[in-house]
Amino acid sequence: MSNDSTANRHHGTNNKLTAVLLRFAGTMNLAIMLLIVIAIASVIGTLLQQNQPYQDYIIKFGPFWHEIYKSLGLYDVYASAWFVLILTFLVVSTSICVIRNGPEILRSMNRFREDIHERNLLGMRHHKTWDSTWSVPELRSAFSDYFRNTGYRTRTMEGKYQVTIAAMKGHANRIGYLLTHFAIIIICVGGLLDGNLPLKIRTLTGDARIETANRPVSKLPEASVLPEDNRSFRASVSIAEGATVNYAFINIANGYILQKLPFAIEVVDFRIEHYDSGQPKSFESDLVIHDPERPEPLQKTISVNHPLQYRGYSIYQASFADGGTTLDLKLHGLHHSRPATINITGTINEFKELDTPEGHVRLELEDFRRFNIFPAEEGTGRKFVNFGPSFQYKIRQTDGTAREYVNYMLPVTVDDRNYFLSGMRTSPNEEFRYLYIPVDENGSMGRFLRYYSLLNDDQKIRSIADRAAEATLENSSVEQQQFRSGISTAMTLLLKLYLDSGFSGISRYIREQIPAEDQQSVTEAYLKILRTVLEKTYVSLLEQETEGPVIMDEEDRLFLEEAVDAIGSLPQYGANFVLELESFNHKQATGLQITRTPGKQFVYLGFLLLIGGVFLLFYVPHQRLWIMLRDEGQSTRVVLAGSRTRHRHEFNREFQRLTGEFDRVLKQGS
């Protein structure tokens, strides 16, 4: 005798609910759109590298697009006005949502709606009616038990002929909704507090000035220095071992602002420890905090993942750099007939003025690395190799142009042969191109340098060429003998060309001076002549060294080949000297990040609420059921209705199971 109705009718309260829901949807659409816009903006921020020097962007995009991108704030998307505006909008929208729904949600948690009318129940999507032969009290106690046993809270209203049981469970779901959205609000607000927005505003109003030039700290204008009482910042500073510093730099836009600290940080030591394989194992700094408010200085070692928390400031191990290593260098002059080697001492980050035969240059020592770990070549059985110490420097001409170099202190093994490597590039965007200087038996570049200077010694070359020409023509006829001086001259000229411009110079010469049909044969002849003089000169050098006759062995041949290659690339090397690192006194600097984040507590609280809220929302369904029992004399009319805020599909199924179960029992009675 059951009476199904699945029609979906709208009545009274339901209509209101729909209207309210519609309004909800309005703001939610906005929120979803904002979410998507934030997602897209975030994508831009990751595809375009943020906060790089403006020069890099100009090189990459050209001045026109650079200006447009700059004005759109694309170089610092997450701090740009429009991004912050969207975030603010999101916070506002979510706040409105919470404010509008919050009180109602809290109130409704204890509102059972036991006074609901029958027609409202029949208007619900999920309802069913029965006519049962059980009595009202019997049914009432059975349903009450059932609800209690299945985790519902109930409230019952008794009328004269009618009893209504209103049951409800999962009200925590509604709290989940409040928690998640409230969490979003405080996370955003906390994040805005800690971000560099306040500083941005100060720079826009002119209250603070971004310094773009490299100036000594003491010479910074007042407006570029933030006092100690700044409550929120994120700054970094590089401190050399042994140095003490009471400030840090906030990097912003294309420059920086100095942040003063109420205490001084002394760096006693910075250490990099390595695994056996050579990879870094840990970065550690021994710090001493000197604080006027402390009787004793505070000693503390920090490392990656183990920062120091001090008076609301956090001090992190962020990076490292050279702190002014001193280098003992040998400067080997090239392009001289006499090997000229002078000793110089320099310090990283300092300049040295040098007078060379080709003019005045400035040596700018830029960086020193004690270890250079690279992936090993295949088949060596090791994953990594350590190329040992290297240093990087620029040679700046008087016209301001500079080339950058990197030299390795120790010979590097490539394909089983050892070389001194010196890399050169003309701009920081390029890869280094390397000069491979072969290593002699003494493990030095001495023989290469002597060979090179011998090649530059015109007199000696002339006599070597003469002898070589003579030897070539020894068994020739008398007429041919007259070519002797011609061959000798060709040798010296070709050598000169090679020394000045390498193989490419010789082939250019042939292209320009020799008729096309002869080029092939002339090239062959020239190369043969060049090879002869290079080899004879090398033998002569060896004879000088051993003071006796020499027969070149395999090792000598390889060395000669490598030396000739290196000499051929010297014209592109762009420097008339090679620097060799004799020894160094390593001094490092630790890179610290120092932050103050008063918004962190809010954000962390938000995190907690968010996690709690999400689980409540997903895993605690909020649902209501009503049973209305009415004595109709012969029988009892039973009305069951239910609603759930979400998960309609699940509720459909659950309601079906419920009505199936009630069917079984209620039918039993009749």
Next chain:
Amino acid sequence: MNTNSQLLFDTPQGRPFLSRLGVTDWLWALAIVAGSVYAWSLFRENMNYYEIIILGGTAVAVTGLGWNWRSVRPLVVITAVLSITGIFLYDGNLARVNDQFLLNYILSSQAAIMWMSALFVMATVAYIAALVSDSSFTGKVATAMTWSAVVMGLTGMMVRWWESYLIHPEIGHIPVSNLYEVFILFCLISALIYLFYEQRYKTRAMGSFVLVIISAAVAFLLWYTFDRGAHEIEPLVPALKSYWMKIHVPANFIGYGCFSIAAMLGIAFLIRGSLEKRMPGSPIVARLPSPGLLDDVMYKLIALGFAFFTIATILGSLWAAEAWGGYWSWDPKETWALIVWLNYAAWLHMRMIKGWHGKLMAWWSIVGLFVTLFAFLGVNMFLSGLHSYGEL
């Protein structure tokens, strides 16, 4: 009125949870607690406060998991037995792998992971065969293979953990530290989540879709092993030396796993839709999972994935606060995690509040997979940032 029959409703799951637990449930809890306490007693000198908490939390989680899903009990027990056997056979000497048959072919991490890979691929084939041929026996075989793959993969991870300490105590670390290791984790977690829903909904029809993405991950893993030698155990870079890694990474991969499966179900949904249109009444269409089921499971997976991804992102943020000096740095990896999160937040709002479902949501979950994939792989490959995770 009626008096002789009883007015009694059946109240499934009516009793409070704890009182529903039986003797075996308590034995299970006891076994896990005993195992954890034993592990603690062995390694306590090397464990810090946080690691003890993580161990305790793991014990609670595994106990709860076993209470709610009985099938994980044999999984845990068999994995434990195999892992301990492997550790025992090593006897403190990594070179044993060469002369111990069992280690060389089954229990060393490399061998176990190869077994896992093979089993996952075979399971994929079996699921598809079961779907095409409508053979329930083949389906059972597919399920058994998937379970076995999980056993072998988990064993491989546990043994790898031990092996890393055998290389050198200071190199030892939990195997969730590079792309190779997290791909294994991804396969295992995805398979487990899938198996849960297979049991829950008593259907194997989803397997042919879900296992495809696991097989794809296996293919990547094999390429990564044989072409790049990525299976070598590497020491940790300083930034990864943190207890946060132990919880951040697995939480993340529960999220990734759920999102990936949801996308595969989205594909199943669309394929079914188009097949239905093109050849209505075909038996194969009838054997595919029903649209209602797909829609439902897809939603549940995204909700579960979202919950864990939320936790993972928050843990990542807490870790970043400790390692990089800020809980949010807009580093590309972080930012992409936010993008993934926002995407699924929008998905869930539409589904929960607007009740959107069907084709559009299926497409959206597939798009979600690409967003997730970029966050997981693309960021490492194309963008530079603070994350030191495996570059390709």
